[in-house]
Amino acid sequence: MNYILKKVHQKSIQIHNLYTYFKISSIEWYNIIAGVYDFLGDFYKRPRIEFINNLGIKQGDIVLDLCTGTGRNVSYLAEKVGKKGKVFAIDSSKGMLELARKRFYNQTNVHFINVDCEDLTVEVLKKYKEDIEQVDHIFCSLGYSVMENPKIVYGKSFRLLKHNGQYAIMDLFSEKSNFLSAIIDFLAFAQSKRKSWKIIENNCKDIYHKRYNVMSGEIFVISGRKK
Numbered sequence: 001m002n003y004i005l006k007k008v009h010q011k012s013i014q015i016h017n018l019y020t021y022f023k024i025s026s027i028e029w030y031n032i033i034a035g036v037y038d039f040l041g042d043f044y045k046r047p048r049i050e051f052i053n054n055l056g057i058k059q060g061d062i063v064l065d066l067c068t069g070t071g072r073n074v075s076y077l078a079e080k081v082g083k084k085g086k087v088f089a090i091d092s093s094k095g096m097l098e099l100a101r102k103r104f105y106n107q108t109n110v111h112f113i114n115v116d117c118e119d120l121t122v123e124v125l126k127k128y129k130e131d132i133e134q135v136d137h138i139f140c141s142l143g144y145s146v147m148e149n150p151k152i153v154y155g156k157s158f159r160l161l162k163h164n165g166q167y168a169i170m171d172l173f174s175e176k177s178n179f180l181s182a183i184i185d186f187l188a189f190a191q192s193k194r195k196s197w198k199i200i201e202n203n204c205k206d207i208y209h210k211r212y213n214v215m216s217g218e219i220f221v222i223s224g225r226k227k
């Protein structure tokens with residue numbers, strides 16, 4: 001058994017190296033798979049909804065949804081902030097974002113922004129809301145395992161968060177590779193070995209952290225407030 005797992009692990013590394021070999025970036029990959037992403041199904045709907053409901057997002061709040069993809073969080077977040085609030089749904093893949101934009105074309109409190117989170121500044125947000133300085137919440141689901149430079153994204157986005165504002169991450173984690181996690185890593189351009197919760201643990205207070213067992217390993221949710 002150990003032998004098979006080792007082989008799968010080696011294969012998943014080789015598969016990930018294919019992206020580097022063919023010089024495929026995550027933007028290109030997600031543009032290619034955008035059309036089928038939603039057909040793969042939202043296996044993590046329960047933790048997603050439970051987590052969003054527990055974040056204490058209020059009417060009038062401003063939320064950044066980093067790596068929004070096809071907008072799986074958008075309707076829940078938009079409902080929480082209400083008409084007076086705003087959701088900035090950000091993604092670097094035009095293909096993914098276009099699907100989200102089409103799906104929520106009548107959602108007036110959501111702005112879809114096609115930008116790499118590494119280049120996210122307040123000036124980008126000001127194009128959509130002139131008086132914005134900082135945001136109340138930052139949310140990111142299944143994005144930290146995919147980003148090429150998670151530390152840069154965290155640094156850039158953390159600057160935009162108000163003092164006491166909340167940073168929340170939901171993502172996959174798999175300590176040891178198995179067949180399923182290797183397939184998911186391949187299909188999602190992901191690295192599910194990343195311990196992205198540490199970024200919140202090290203920089204925030206009032207930490208909430210929960211883990212769910214799933215077939216490929218775990219889904220973790222973590223939130224914390226800016227010190």
Ligand SMILES: C[S@@+](CC[C@H](N)C(=O)[O-])C[C@H]1O[C@@H](n2cnc3c(N)ncnc32)[C@H](O)[C@@H]1O
Binds near residue numbers: 153188
């Ligand atoms: C697995 S999908 C997650 C989509 C959605 N949040 C969800 O929960 O289903 C990952 C998304 O992250 C986006 N992404 C990856 N790196 C990014 C970056 N640096 N800036 C913006 N978007 C990024 C990809 O384009 C893709 O749409």
